[in-house]
Amino acid sequence: MDETRIQDRSGAGEPSIADLEETAPTRQAAISGGVRTPRPHDSGAMHVRGTARYTDDEPELPGTLHIYIAQSIHAHARIVSLDVAKVREAPGVACVLTADDIPGQNDYSPVFGDDPILAEDEVHCIGQPVFAVAATSRDLARRAAMLGIVEYEVLPHAILIDEAIRASDLANEDLLPAHTMQLGDWNAAIASAACSIDGRIEVGGQDHFYLEGQIATAAPLEDGDVFVRSSTQHPSEVQHNVAKMLGVPDHAVTVEVRRMGGGFGGKESQPALFACLAALVAVKTGRPAKCRLDRDDDMVMTGKRHEVRIDYRLGFDADGRIAGADFAHVVRCGASKDLSGAIADRAMFHADNAYDLKAARIHSRRVKTNTVSNTAFRGFGGPQGMVGIERALDRVAHLTGRDPLDVRKANFYAPPGQTPGTTPYHMAVTDCVISEIVDELEASSDYRARRKAVSEFNASSAILKKGLALTPVKFGISFTTSHLNQAGALVHVYKDGSVHLNHGGTEMGQGLFTKVAQVVAEEFQIDLERVKITATSTAKVPNTSATAASSGSDLNGMAAQAAARTIRRRLVDFASARYRVPKEAIAFKANRVVIGETEKRFSDLVGEAYLARVPLSSTGFYATPGVAYDRERASGTPFYYFAYGAACSEVLVDTLTGEHRLLRADILHDCGQSLNPAIDRGQIEGGFIQGMGWLTMEELWWDAKGHLKTHAPSTYKIPTANDRPDDLRIAIWDKGENLSETIYRSKAVGEPPFMLAISVFCALSDAVLAAGGGRRFPDLDAPATPERVLQAVESVKA
Known part of the structure; x- marks a missing residue:
């Protein structure tokens, strides 16, 4: 690498805390x-020194029992018999739990009551808990669990979306009812438009891969009370589920969490299972208990980001302005409802992203598969919804011969002060600053000159191809279930x-x-x-x-x-x-x-x-004031405000292997009046990299029998420091100020940056398009793994 390049990258480097303090x-x-002062994370120094205490770091009380969970080995089966006699007799075993041992409700679900703590008559996915063993060590508990005898009657199962659709159609029932949002006469708008397209994209799931796995400890207290430490994003839900499982009032259970080693949504609803088992062992034995999963069991037993199939149809004019749009989502929920209803809804809420769709329909089916129940993940369905329209707009640009950025800009919601656009759920968008953010990023990233340079490079390079894309983010902030705000x-x-x-x-x-x-x-x-x-x-x-x-x-x-x-x-x-x-x-x-x-x-x-x-x-x-959504009418104000951002990504693809590198990313994100610019920059970078992992490398794969084969770091690839682009330029939009009355006029920054990574996926599609000389728009699903990229390259060359 030449010296100029090194200096250029250094000049675009990220400021230190001291640098930020000077510009505060x-x-x-x-x-x-x-x-508004950039301060380091309160536990940052302890993280580096290794002194920050997580649930597993708390000193174990004398007599602590360790829990191992015996799991279903079938994707769908009836339990004919369960014999745990030899398990009870095994060395070190203090307690064996089956569904019959639960004094209260056998359920840890967040909403619908369909997540048994321990299976009763049927199992619905591989990894579902069947019984649990508590012993003096985790190894002894695991060895004892192997002595359990479970006789199954194997039943038909559905693993893939197509199988789930066939099963749902046969039963005339989806896991959750379908939902539709409509704005205007979308069908007529598409039919009367000068141009139209239709297409499909499959958007894969994602494992949370938090560094700290699922864990809970419980200690018995006097009067039948219990004290629980849980690595959870939702202590009150864990408290409530433990209490209803024990058949006691909520006040008999105290749940505490100092910190988690990552959550990303994976510790919202599902930690209740492990807390329930730890609490039940503690109450039954009178001894402290710990339930800690290893990585393989964690990945097999816990839910993922929802996979979504999106079919789209757009009508538009010669300049790419959208007249009407129709999106049909099929959401793969897994074996139970969990939070799938709200997640699928949020995918619908964000099917428009930053674009004013004058007439639109978004329809969503939620189907059951015999895989672990999918759950919350950073963005909560919003990223999946956004990918659909960004993919469709790239196709519009290809058909009209316009630059994809120009097509995007032609369809943005109007800025503040102009007549606001209306979302497909009938909410006026009055705070849309995306046009100004994109204009600034277009200039600061030198998009036009780089677009020309990418074209020149591709014309002279037969094997390596570059791609460039600049995409926006508009993300609604609030719980769409109003009472949670x-x-x-x-x-x-x-x-x-x-x-x-x-x-x-x-x-x-x-x-x-x-x-x-x-x-x-x-x-x-x-x-x-x-x-x-x-x-x-x-x-x-x-x-x-x-x-x-x-x-x-x-x-x-x-x-x-x-x-x-x-x-x-x-x-x-x-x-x-x-x-x-x-x-x-x-x-x-x-x-x-x-x-x-x-x-x-x-x-x-x-x-x-x-x-x-x-x-x-x-x-x-x-x-939070003013948030309300009438789901029956698919109309209302589910969000207090929107967060905005944009990213420009440049990639290099090897058309012989399908491998790629992200060469440079420019990000401009709106944090309002940032409460802490240092922490917000960290969230922007982390969200972007995690989103890039979802769209380019993190692939979940089940075999035909329902076994998750990507259940460890050896088989499931997440981004590392080497995948971070050498040239990463992050800026917080200095004009940002929340028009809503939030805390010191700041804006949320946890989830919105995740979707900035859609620019990487679009850039990969742009590079593949170049591999075929721009003649044929590539079929490319997410994640865009080397195999999928190579397949797309071959298809455009054909």
Whole structure:
């Protein structure tokens, strides 16, 4: 690599924390670590040192039992008999659990009641729990489980989408009812358009591959209560499922989680299974219990991102402006309903992405397969929906002979101040800044010149082909199940002026705890170091929603702000009365409080308030306003606002092997007024790379009998540092400001960047198109593995 190239890449390198601090907005008060200040993750140093404690790092209590789960070996079968007598007699075994041992409800599902903790009469996928063994070591538990005798009657099964459709059609019933969204006369609009296309794309699933696998521990308490530590994004749901399994009130179960080693949605609904088993062992034996999966069992037993088949039909004019669109989704749900209804709905909500479809229909079928039940994954169906329209627009561009970026720009929703477009679910899009973001990225990435350079390269290179694509993201922020848009927080100010913070959000590496602590520091105008971040606990903040839907900072930040402001108002009232000054003359500055002509340290005022018996603890609550969706009418306002971004990706494809490299990616993303630019940049980069993995290399494969063959790092490839492009240019949009009243006008950043990686998939398609001289639009499904890319190359050359 030549020196100029190295220097160029270095010039586009990412700034350090210190660099970001120099460019942070000028602050009136010089506190350390308030909002909009780039601060490192609160556990970052501990992660590097290896001292950050996860569930498995907590010291084991004396007598702890270890649980192994015996799994179904058939995709669909009736259990004829189950004999665990020899299992009970095995060395070290303290307890063997079957469905008959569950005192309450045998169910850990999030909604529909169709996920048995332990199988009763039938099994519906390989990996479904049949019985569990608790022994003095995990190895002894596993060895004992091998002694169990299960007699099955094998039943017909469906593994692939086509098999599931045939089974559903035969039974005249899908796993979940179909759903349709409609806007205008879409059929007439397509029929009367000057041009039309139709096509199909298969979008694969994805394993969460969190670094910390599923794990739960449970300790018996007095009066039949139980204390559970769970690696979960949804402590309240784990609490509720454990309680209903034991047949006790929710207040008898406490669930705590300090941090997870990754979640990505995989720890939203499914951790309840492992917590239930640990709690049941603890209650039955009176001994602590731990249920920890190894990687292979974790990948076999837990749900994935939903696979989706998308058939599309578009009508458009010679410039590529869409007159009408029709999308038909078939969603592969797996063996149970889990969260599939809401996930499939969100794929529909995002079938338009950033494009104003004047007339459209989105139809969605949700079918059952005898594979592990698919579940939440970063983006929650939104990425699958977006891939469909981006793929369709690339075909429109090819047919009209226009640059794909020009076709995209011609169809964007109108910017603020202009007549807003309407989504297929009848929500006005009033905050769309995608045109401005794309224009800026087009210029900063030098898109037009690079497009010309890519064409020139391809004309002179017979084997290696380059591709370039710039794609947008518009992603709705809020839970589409309206009642989940709520959060609580608890703030204590101790008499020395230090602050204890607790809220219902969970930390899975995304920096939520740091951001919310910054909010509290900002409200009190104290240094961030004065705020103690504590483990999420159902005993402190009840009835919490999952940390999901990109809403962690929005919800919990507002709740914590409300709690802090209550205490601050009490301090103002106290200071006003004690020092006989108007409340307006009291101001919180950097670690001090100005009271008229008097100035005190924050800690001193707190100490005086304590002596005066002023309450220094408060709860806070927040409910997102204005979100409501009438699902029966497929109409409403399911999102509080939209997050926007764009990415430009350039790839190089070897047409002899199908292998590719991402050479460069330019990203411009809207975080509103970022709460923490350093953490947000990390989320943007991480989301983009994970999305790239989903669309290019992470392939799930089941054999005809339903065995997952990609169940370990040896067979399932995720992106590594080597897959990150040498030239990665990330910028937070400096004009960003949320038009909705969010916490300090910030925007969610957990999920939206994931879909920036669609630009990589589109760039690969562009390179394959070039391999055939641009004559034939390639058939390319996701993930675009080397095998699929090579097959597409051969097809365009034919």
